[in-house]
Amino acid sequence: MGPQHPSTHGVLRVILTVDGEWVVSAEPEIGYLHRGFEKLAEMRAYEQTIFLSDRWDYLSSMSNNLAMSLAIEALLEIQVPERAQWIRMLVAELQRIASHLVFIAAYGLDMGAMTPFFYCFREREKVVWLFEMLCGARLTYHYVRIGGVAADLPEGFIEALEAIIPQLKSGFDEIDELLLYNPIFIERTRGIGIIDPQLAVNYGLSGPMIRASGIPYDVRRCHPYLFYDAVEWDVVVHDACDCWARVWVRSQEMRQSLRIVEQVVERLKGIPSGNVSAKIPRPIRPKKGDCYVAIESSRGELGVYIVSDGSQKPYRVKIRGPSFVNLSIAQRVLPGAKIADLVAILGSFDLVMGEVDR
């Protein structure tokens, strides 16, 4: 199957052995999108590595920027201004909403449901439009940077955001009705692609994949960063362990993200605008040392392990992409499934090949 197959959302090849309608073994072949970011980062100054991060998981560039910035800031041991931290949280959560909407849209499409796609993209467009207002870009933002964010919120941003929050809320309900609680969709995704909790932990899954297997592991809760412990939100968990649960978790997470966004907006109103970037030394030359920093991106634990040798370029950058780790369980889950369910199971992983191959 693949490397060009409409349901792989990128270039993924799966070598299948089948017995009639049943899958006997499945071996994912990856690397088609390998661009060598880890090597590229070693050859660039710290500031220049942020724009590379836009291209890992191209559906949540804000999260990538954030992970890379946090890692470098941890090496530099600098404090980011409060307002910048709240803005970072705001964009990270909006990004999660945009990314999950793409997942639901594409997953519906994989299952043959065309209509929800348009509803999802209608809602996503509103979020992307906000990002465009923020930094002029629609996909690769380069907005979160070392020391803070590129610029303060533009005039009219908060008003525009507040206007779309109720629209998004009713949009989510509409999409749920169309797809998530649609009897045909439930029939199609219930009880397939079962990943039991122990297996999920052993395979290092993260994000909605592990939470749909009943494990409440969320980097925002387990290893808090920014101000996630200062706002109220719930870790969404479902214990059905199947494909439908993974969609349900993402659908509920968008609502939790919106809940965080609402609280962040209230906080932002109380902080005077202006100071959104810490003073950082130029050139950036962190002390010798290493650190591993992880955030909860839209797909799970996005970790950056960065080693400094005291020069202007990072000595080593390792990117722990959640999609890469999540895909590794395919070898274990796909055998025993029917060919017809293959797309349903693989689709529910929410893979972004840019992040798998890096």
Added chain:
Amino acid sequence: MPLSVDQLEKKIREGAKGIPLSFSVGRNGLEVHADRDYLVELCKFLCDDPELQFDYLRCLSAVDWFEEGQMEVVYHLYSMKQGHGLVVKVRIGREDPRLPSVSNIWATANWHEREAYDLFGIVFEGHPDLRRILLPQDWVGHPLRKDYSYDPVEFDEEYASKVRRGEIA
């Protein structure tokens, strides 16, 4: 209940008797520097001990310390039940780097180790399926090693003009 850095160190010192270890504290908490010959034994203990329960391997990274002539593999561990973390570091010789695989303990190590083999040439002994993962199977060399030589393709003006003139198809 998560154990503190001191408690973790005490617990590991007591439990892993006979395994040569040294400890330090880094940005991610306690770091254990282990010896390659005892790595599997140590990891099994870390994973199975009821008070430690490091059942989740967050990340496995390789680092090429070219000047020291060493390769380093770093394991970032976490315990889902206890909520504490640990870093395990192993250093091996740079020439012919070999390390026992931990993929029997944490299945997630399977792909991480394949990646480290692909990009650094570290051979993980006992790995069920040690093949290149990101690069094509016939690739020569391991690009993330510091001595990897590559020729950047430079723009050849003469060649380009020949193509433009139609002399080269």
